[in-house]
Amino acid sequence: MTASVDPNLQTRFREVMAGVPTPVSVITCLGDGLPHGTTVSAFASLSMTPPMVLVSLDRGSDLLVMVRETRRFGVNVLGSHQAATALAFARKGGTGKFNGVRWEVDNDLPRLPGAPGWLACEVEALVDGGDHVVALGLVTAADTTEGRPLTYHGRVFGTHAALETE
Template identity: 35%
Template sequence: MTQASTEGIGPEDFRATLGRFASGVTIITAREPDGTAHGMTASAFVSVSLNPPLILVSVDKRAHMHSVLLGSDVTQFGVSILAHDQIHLSNHFAGRPGPEEAVPWREQAGFPVLGGTVASVVCRKQQVLDGGDHTLFLGLITSTEYADREPLLYFGSRYGTLAP
């Protein structure tokens, strides 16, 4: 057990504790200034509000996606919620890339998202908030698609699926 501190807990305790929270796995997508689709794996995805329909993604300030999303011409981003058989995509967009041709890019409402997922949303960038070493991007959902597939879960630094 870690003692309380006015500075908060250390990064090791933070990871060890919050790694015990099971989450889904998402890929955040955006367009580079040259129009190329770019993606990043993220488990920091939260539904914020039903009315209006808002979500939030948290992006490390050191990540390339951070500079892409902060671009003045970037008004949208996408979030694809991965299915149980898409671990390879999570790894691909987390810096362990496989063949780019294996990425099932598709368009939703004219915006790049991934195919074969549990769900995907396209959002209008609504607000940008400082979150320490991360930036929080609040998005208004403008398009959504979903399928009856089993989700990919992440818990304790491992992938998993729902129990039967």
């Protein structure tokens, strides 16, 4: 059951959330031998023992259908040089997102070379959350490379920079 929400509250909530910097990742899976993917900014570490993450997928997402079927997903934590990749995978519709994009198979999942972070995950649970579904993923493989992260804040892409401390 979905309660009606005050549109003014939704607007204020959207503004608050725009002020929260988030990592930008492309979630991927293989289905019917084809790569599928979508950009998300709702991704976080959940547990160290065992290693787990959570990813929020739009209830209408084509990728969610594939994740439900395959019970696996990859997390490509994008680098600051990959804003165009983030935009390409943010498009609605599941077809054509990999056109012109270099990718490889790692742990039977599509991996985007050049992304500073990579996780292969098995679905532990899918939890309903409003207009999204939260996928809880048990991490089965992890890899990192050098690179600054791509972040999203104030409705624009950016990256993290360390502050000087006294």
